[in-house]
Every structure is written in structure tokens, then in C-alpha cells.
Amino acid sequence: MSNNRKVKDVIVKTAADLFTPIALVLGFYIILHGHLSPGGGFQGGVLVASAVILIYLGYGYSEVSKRFNMEFIKKNEALGAILFTVFGLAGILYGSVFFTNVFVGIGNVGDLISSGTIMFMNDSVGYKVLTGVGFLILLMIGLLAPDNEN
Amino acid sequence: MILVNYIACIILIVLGFYVILTKKNILKIIIGMGLVDYGINLLIISIGFNPGGTAPIFTFSELRPESFFVDPVPQALTLTSIVIGACVTAMALSLVIKIKEKYGTLDADKVRRLNG
Amino acid sequence: MKRFAIAFSLVVFLLMGSYAMYYSSTLDRTYSGTKLSEVLKPEQNYDLEKPDGVANIMIRENLKRTRAVNAVTAVVFDYRGYDTLGESFILLTAIAGSVVILKSNKKGSDTNVK
Numbered sequence: 001m002s003n004n005r006k007v008k009d010v011i012v013k014t015a016a017d018l019f020t021p022i023a024l025v026l027g028f029y030i031i032l033h034g035h036l037s038p039g040g041g042f043q044g045g046v047l048v049a050s051a052v053i054l055i056y057l058g059y060g061y062s063e064v065s066k067r068f069n070m071e072f073i074k075k076n077e078a079l080g081a082i083l084f085t086v087f088g089l090a091g092i093l094y095g096s097v098f099f100t101n102v103f104v105g106i107g108n109v110g111d112l113i114s115s116g117t118i119m120f121m122n123d124s125v126g127y128k129v130l131t132g133v134g135f136l137i138l139l140m141i142g143l144l145a146p147d148n149e150n
Numbered sequence: 151m152i153l154v155n156y157i158a159c160i161i162l163i164v165l166g167f168y169v170i171l172t173k174k175n176i177l178k179i180i181i182g183m184g185l186v187d188y189g190i191n192l193l194i195i196s197i198g199f200n201p202g203g204t205a206p207i208f209t210f211s212e213l214r215p216e217s218f219f220v221d222p223v224p225q226a227l228t229l230t231s232i233v234i235g236a237c238v239t240a241m242a243l244s245l246v247i248k249i250k251e252k253y254g255t256l257d258a259d260k261v262r263r264l265n266g
Numbered sequence: 267m268k269r270f271a272i273a274f275s276l277v278v279f280l281l282m283g284s285y286a287m288y289y290s291s292t293l294d295r296t297y298s299g300t301k302l303s304e305v306l307k308p309e310q311n312y313d314l315e316k317p318d319g320v321a322n323i324m325i326r327e328n329l330k331r332t333r334a335v336n337a338v339t340a341v342v343f344d345y346r347g348y349d350t351l352g353e354s355f356i357l358l359t360a361i362a363g364s365v366v367i368l369k370s371n372k373k374g375s376d377t378n379v380k
Contacts, residue, residue, distance in 0.1 A: 221297040
């Protein structure tokens with residue numbers, strides 16, 4: 001009976017080791033290329049936040065609570081929301097209405113840095129969803145901790 | 151304007167209402183609420199479809215001069231609706247955790263006392 | 267008696283909904299897709315009389331005004347940016363509500379959220 005348990009632990013841990021870098025790199029690619037290919041901020045943010053679940057499945061709760069700091073993640077989520085509004089206020093500084101696309105002519109059509117405030121708003125929304133969903137997952141996993149922690 | 155998508159939407163919405171009205175376990179009621187959300191999202195996307203159109207992305211190396219696009223506005227509204235469905239499910243599940251701690255049971259007929 | 271009322275109302279809703287879906291699949295399209303050769307023409311040839319919907323004008327002016335290759339991202343963040351602002355408020359409220367609900371006030375509290 002305990003042999004089966006050990007074999008299952010090795011299989012799950014190997015799969016978590018294989019899939020975590022794939023999820024991280026693919027998620028950041030989808031966030032950054034939001035204005036060139038299908039995807040955007042929301043889709044990529046959820047993909048990056050699924051790395052937390054993979055680490056919890058493979059290694060248990062003690063590893064997760066050592067590597068992620070919950071206060072830091074909670075403050076960064078509010079920072080993402082404030083950044084989104086600041087890039088919307090850039091229209092007022094240039095003498096126009098609230099959500100105007102002010103620096104359109106930075107690059108050519110099809111470059112990575114192009115199309116003005118669309119790219120910056122995309123990145124800040126992706127950062128907000130990334131930290132928000134990760135914090136929600138850590139909160140609910142923390143209730144399942146084994147009782148011999150304290 | 152596909153007919154099969156529209157019939158599947160109304161079947162999903164009616165099944166979701168049936169689960170909300172007749173089941174007694176609270177977790178099954180939350181699954182029913184999710185079913186109604188997904189049915190409505192499918193209906194919004196299926197409205198803006200042109201037969202023979204491609205995705206509205208201007209990649210110039212793959213398009214030909216006689217290709218036309220599908221409607222991009224319903225896709226933008228569906229993105230917001232999916233996020234709202236996920237947030238409502240998250241808050242409902244955290245309420246279920248507190249109910250189980252306080253009452254000890256998950257039966258919708260027994261959690262009716264207002265004081266206790 | 268109660269089960270009969272639930273079954274009867276759901277069947278009536280299903281029949282009326284099926285007829286509504288069948289009727290709405292025979293209506294006209296909301297956005298008749300303009301061919302790509304007409305999109306890249308200059309803007310004196312816009313035909314603003316036909317009721318083609320706002321999506322027609324959005325696709326024609328996309329490359330000139332926003333320079334974004336992805337039309338769906340341009341609609342979400344530039345033409346309808348207020349909806350995205352409201353939605354990011356919803357995300358913030360849902361997470362704050364979950365933290366408030368799941369706070370336990372025992373002596374050695376279970377959740378490690380201050």
C-alpha cells in the first residue's frame with residue numbers, strides 16, 4: 001500500500017516539474033503580444049496564475065508557504081489597478097479627453113512596441129489578473145493546511 | 151447565424167434553471183448558476199458570425215483580397231462577462247465554506263435558522 | 267403539486283425559447299462583412315447611409331487610428347475602454363470580499379492573512 005503511494009508521488013512531482021516552466025513562458029508571451037496575435041491581458045494572466053496550483057500539487061503546502069509571500073502579492077494587486085487608471089489619465093495631460101490614445105506614432109504597424117496606450121493598459125491589466133487570481137488561490141489553499149503547523 | 155448553436159443555448163439555460171430549482175445540496179446549486187452563465191455567453195458570441203469569415207486580425211501575409219471578417223464587438227463584451235461569472239463563483243464558494251463551519255451540514259433545508 | 271408546477275413552467279419556457287431562437291436565426295446579419303479590398307480604400311468612399319452598424323466603421327478606421335493589428339484588443343481597450351475599467355473594479359471587489367468573509371477570529375487563527 002505505501003509502495004503505491006510513493007510511486008504516485010513521484011509521477012505527480014515529475015509532471016509538475018515539466019509543466020511549470022511551460023506555463024510561465026507561454027503566459028508571459030500571450031500577455032506581451034496582446035496587440036499582435038489572439039490573446040491579451042486577461043487570458044495570459046490566468047495562465048501564469050496556474051503555476052501556483054502545479055507547485056501545490058507536486059510539493060505540498062509547506063513548500064508553497066515558504067516561497068510565496070502573501071502580503072507582497074496583495075499590495076501588488078492594488079498597484080496594477082492604479083497603473084491602469086494612470087495610463088488613462090495620460091489623455092488629460094496632453095490636452096484631450098479621458099481615454100484618448102495619445103502616443104500612437106511610436107513604432108510601425110506590427111512591431112512589439114507600437115500603438116500607444118493600448119500596449120501599456122494591456123500589460124497593467126495582465127499584471128493585475130496575475131497577482132489577483134494567485135492571491136485568491138493561495139487564500140483558499142491555506143484553509144486546507146494540516147493541523148500540525150503551529 | 152447558426153441554428154444548432156441557438157438551440158444548444160436554450161437547452162443549457164433551461165437545464166441550469168432546473169438544477170437551481172430542484173436540488174438540495176448547495177454545491178449543486180452553484181454548478182447550476184454556472185451553467186446559466188455559460189449558456190448566455192455562447193448566445194452572445196453566436197450572434198456575430200458571418201459564414202465564411204475569418205478572425206478579425208490584420209495579418210497581411212495570410213489574407214487575400216476577397217476575405218471578410220466576423221463581428222469583433224460581441225467578442226469584446228463576452229470577455230467581460232466571463233470574468234464576472236468567475237468572480238461570482240469565487241464569492242459564493244467562500245460563503246459555502248463559512249456555512250459548513252457554522253452549521254455542520256450542507257443541506258439547504260436545514261440551514262434556515264436566522265439565529266444560532 | 268409543487269413538482270408539477272416546476273415541470274410545467276420549465277416546459278413552457280423551453281417551447282417559447284425554442285421558437286424565439288428559430289425566428290432570430292432568420293433575421294439579417296448585424297455586420298455585413300466588407301471585403302478586404304474595400305477596407306483599405308481612402309475614406310471619401312464611406313457610405314454612411316446604410317444601417318450597417320458601428321462595427322463597419324470600426325474595422326475601416328482601425329489601422330489608421332490605432333495601429334493595432336488585433337482588432338478585438340483595440341475594441342476592448344480603445345473604443346470601449348470604460349467597460350474594461352468597470353470590470354477591473356469588479357475583480358478588486360471580489361477579492362476584497364473573499365478576504366473579509368474568510369477571516370476567522372479564533373485564538374491561533376487558521377488563515378495567515380492579517
